[in-house]
Amino acid sequence: MINFTYVRTTTAKAAVGLLAKEKNAKFIAGGTNLVDLMKRGVTAPDRLIDINAVPLKQIELVGNMMHIGALATNTAVAEHELVKLHFPLLSLALQAGASQQLRNAATVGGNMMQRTRCGYFYDTTMPCNKRAPGTGCGAITGYNRMHAIFGGSEQCIAVHPSDMCIALVALDSTVVLSGPKGERKLKFIDFHKLAGTTPDKDNNLLPGEMIIRVEIPTNKLAAHSYYVKVRDRASYAFALVSVAAGLELQGNKIVDVKLAMGGVAHKPWRLLEAETFLKGKMATEANFKSAAQIAMKNAKAYKENAFKLKMAPNTLIEALNLAKSKA
Amino acid sequence: MSVKEENIPENEGRRDFLKQGTLFTALALTPVSLLKAADQKADEKFAELFEKVSLRIKVNGKAHELFVEPRVTLLDLLREQLALTGTKKGCDHGQCGACTVHIDGTRVNSCLQLAVMNEGKEITTIEGLANEDVLHPMQAAFIKHDGFQCGYCTPGQIMSAVACVREGHAGSKGEIREYMSGNICRCGAYPNIVDAIEEVHKSGVQV
Structure with a gap:
């Protein structure tokens, strides 16, 4: 690992100030992705700002908003009574991700900031527009089994690997940021970005900004929520495809529905058109199938990942069925 | 530079001895010019x-x-x-x-x-983990259930297993497998590891 200077800080204000001072500085919280990338030589910051002592670990209901601090660990959120009660979808998604050791270290903010990535990004001997802009994409004509089927660009088809973020995007969350110009809020769906012509950027954070917390509005989906993750082994593997599904039912009628898919795009992939189709309809297999067809519009497969074109709609139907039958 | 076993000083572990041996070998093979250059490393220090x-x-x-x-x-x-x-x-x-x-x-x-x-x-x-010479119950259970073969993953498995029980995630074989998935064993001792953890959990012993 290339050496760097290190500083600890205890307030968000000081952290943002320190970040602004140094061009190639990064925050470190859990470190589970950053330290790994630094060991591989994929990233090499000159300075790390340790924000672990900043008091941002709160998990609390404020009115009709759940506030989750950026430094709450993935385990703390997954196992919190209020989260399990009001947002079981988030709890299930978190528990489907990584291993208990990693979840104990990883934070909510860090989970969002983990790199959208693939094997070519990690291998510094390979071309990768994300790691080294302009060098080309190894995956598009190479080994692309894990890669995107939605929103891919000519420059990058890596997927965002988070499970937590799939639940958060489905739940209409908002991100609170602090930067040199003060605080601002960003809808979670707008936090991450597609690769486009700037695959080196995974999100829409402005220079010098820091994630303070995530806010989730309360909903009536808790009784019928499910997270289905399909992967190469039963536990501790990235998703081939995952689906977060939440239904609000009156009898068998769908009053409200939230859907998002993981393992399929450069960002957490919300399925708004499928939701619009399902709202007001009956929760039947036939309607679920039609919704899945709508969700798959514009999907594009590459040489090795064509299986996702079948797996994705099937997983969506499965998640809807499981969410419906739950409770 | 060959070293015979009887040359190993008493009270010195194999690892420390190997380190010393390697250092002597390195010094013996270092050209004089490089040793002189080492003096200039004070600034770097x-x-x-x-x-x-x-x-x-x-x-x-x-x-x-x-x-x-x-x-x-x-x-x-x-x-x-x-x-x-x-x-x-x-x-x-x-x-x-x-x-x-x-x-x-x-x-x-x-x-x-x-x-x-x-x-x-x-x-x-x-x-x-152990209390002086008395093994921790999880260590004893791993031995009893043959929860390892080569042993390389075992310290990590045992630390994880103790936490798994303390967290309350050892309620069933399925739950143990899920919450132990971050510990890989290439020898494939998984069934015995799960048995060891399950027994410690069921015994109710303080871990």
Whole structure:
């Protein structure tokens, strides 16, 4: 690992100030992705700002908003009574991700900031527009089994690997940021970005900004929520495809529905058109199938990942069925 | 430079002896010009000290006041500087769990922790589990159930297993498998590991 200077800080204000001072500085919280990338030589910051002592670990209901601090660990959120009660979808998604050791270290903010990535990004001997802009994409004509089927660009088809973020995007969350110009809020769906012509950027954070917390509005989906993750082994593997599904039912009628898919795009992939189709309809297999067809519009497969074109709609139907039958 | 076994000083471990032997060999083979150049490294030594960060840390109940480079992982600090080699380096990338230790009672991969992130923290490694000569119940259960073959993943498995029971995630074989999935065993001792953990959980013994 290339050496760097290190500083600890205890307030968000000081952290943002320190970040602004140094061009190639990064925050470190859990470190589970950053330290790994630094060991591989994929990233090499000159300075790390340790924000672990900043008091941002709160998990609390404020009115009709759940506030989750950026430094709450993935385990703390997954196992919190209020989260399990009001947002079981988030709890299930978190528990489907990584291993208990990693979840104990990883934070909510860090989970969002983990790199959208693939094997070519990690291998510094390979071309990768994300790691080294302009060098080309190894995956598009190479080994692309894990890669995107939605929103891919000519420059990058890596997927965002988070499970937590799939639940958060489905739940209409908002991100609170602090930067040199003060605080601002960003809808979670707008936090991450597609690769486009700037695959080196995974999100829409402005220079010098820091994630303070995530806010989730309360909903009536808790009784019928499910997270289905399909992967190469039963536990501790990235998703081939995952689906977060939440239904609000009156009898068998769908009053409200939230859907998002993981393992399929450069960002957490919300399925708004499928939701619009399902709202007001009956929760039947036939309607679920039609919704899945709508969700798959514009999907594009590459040489090795064509299986996702079948797996994705099937997983969506499965998640809807499981969410419906739950409770 | 060949060394016979009887030359090994008493009270000195095989590892320390190997280190010394390697150093002597290296010195013997170093050209004189390089040894002279070493004198000029004083400045670099000073720079190195300047960059090091102070770290107060407790490991297995023993307090340490250290100066470490920021890039040193907790795993390397334990193994290379504190000579606690029970914690193993497997993949060094958070994928295998061989390096699992407890930080303030919580299990984490020590290979992905920078040591300096643990100011004021209390670390427990496999060496800190037994009560002097009395094995920890999980260690005893691993022996009883033959929960290992080559043994390389075992310290991490046991640290993870103790945490798994303490967390309340050892309620069934299925739950144990899910919450132990961060510890890989290439010998495939999984069924026996699950049996060991299940027995410790069911016995109700304090872990």
